[in-house]
Amino acid sequence: MAQQANENTVLIEALFDIFRNHGYEGTTISLLSEGTGLQKSSLYHHFPAGKEDMLKAVVVYVSMQVHKHIITPLLDTQEKPEKRFSNMIATIKAFYSDGRKNCLLNVLNLGEAKAEIKELQNYDYNAWLNALIQLGKEVGMSLQEATEWSERFLIVVEGALVIQRLTGNKLTFEKQMEYEKNQFQQFLNQ
């Protein structure tokens, strides 16, 4: 069951950190207990429906964060497009700790079940994608151009996280983000 809107943020962030580190199957209630400092039974007090409910609360929380700190600022036409894009890069660099932290999208290998969670993630992805497309069109890209650029950008974000986790090279993610900023700037200057 859904939690009250204001479920303790500290608690949910602790859960978030564990899920993104271990994936869904790899996350055990014991791990969540250690990570939050709460006993298992206390976790079930906050999330009566259990582990899946804990993940859902995390995904809902992340969704709100993404909308608040990424999507809404991207669409704020009071700020210059160039600034909005570089602000977004800064935000996601912090969000992923310069690539040292995983993306939930990447790490959750959800099977047929958990369709609700998958749908929310898909919805967020599309919202982010559309905000980028909007920005692209705003700076003069055609719809197709903007769509391809936006898809490519999000693909690179996810891919860079995978490769950085694999190689341990701490600069992979950052380098790609700098490249994207330069490309965008180059488009603006042409």
Place this chain on the structure above:
Amino acid sequence: MAQQANENTVLIEALFDIFRNHGYEGTTISLLSEGTGLQKSSLYHHFPAGKEDMLKAVVVYVSMQVHKHIITPLLDTQEKPEKRFSNMIATIKAFYSDGRKNCLLNVLNLGEAKAEIKELQNYDYNAWLNALIQLGKEVGMSLQEATEWSERFLIVVEGALVIQRLTGNKLTFEKQMEYEKNQFQQFLNQ
């Protein structure tokens, strides 16, 4: 313990398919038993060291496949660079079933343990990367240019797989691969 080199290929491919679908934690011996048609104890006859050994055999097998069908052909200077690159694209499109199948690199969220497996994957990644760099230099890229192009390519491969799994859009992976082919062709023509 490592298996004899010629461990039944059909068996290992069945294991591979399950691991790439469910990840390591999500893969249970029961699943492996169902997927291979062997009883659990029969699996332990083939892999006395258990689940981790089964994964290792899969990773070793995949490593051989990658070297045989991707890296070696990439370095075969008897073939034209353009052809080698498009052959590689065709190979990995088949390998990932046009993006419908996951990459083990992506799906294995291996913790501190399993260092040996992680190292092998890292080694394979570097071999692939270096083969691409070699190809890039061969067609006239500078070392830096070739390195950035190669890193970017592998990042896009992994990222496209993540995004396609998320959205279910069956064309995501294929589209990126076509884009990469065009970009490479464009470089050759300039």
Place this chain on the structure above:
DNA sequence: GACAATGTAACGAACGTTCGGTAATATGTC
């Protein structure tokens, strides 16, 4: 009959979950 391959049946451990009850905090009543 030797030996590899497979099967049956069970093992202890860890899993996610539940229960009964205690501490802490808020609410109501005078």
Place this chain on the structure above:
DNA sequence: GACATATTACCGAACGTTCGTTACATTGTC
């Protein structure tokens, strides 16, 4: 303000199930 009463937060101990694994018997092959 004092005290009784709900309400919420938390905990220890156990639950049934499934996990990965193993002991041992049976089958197939040469």
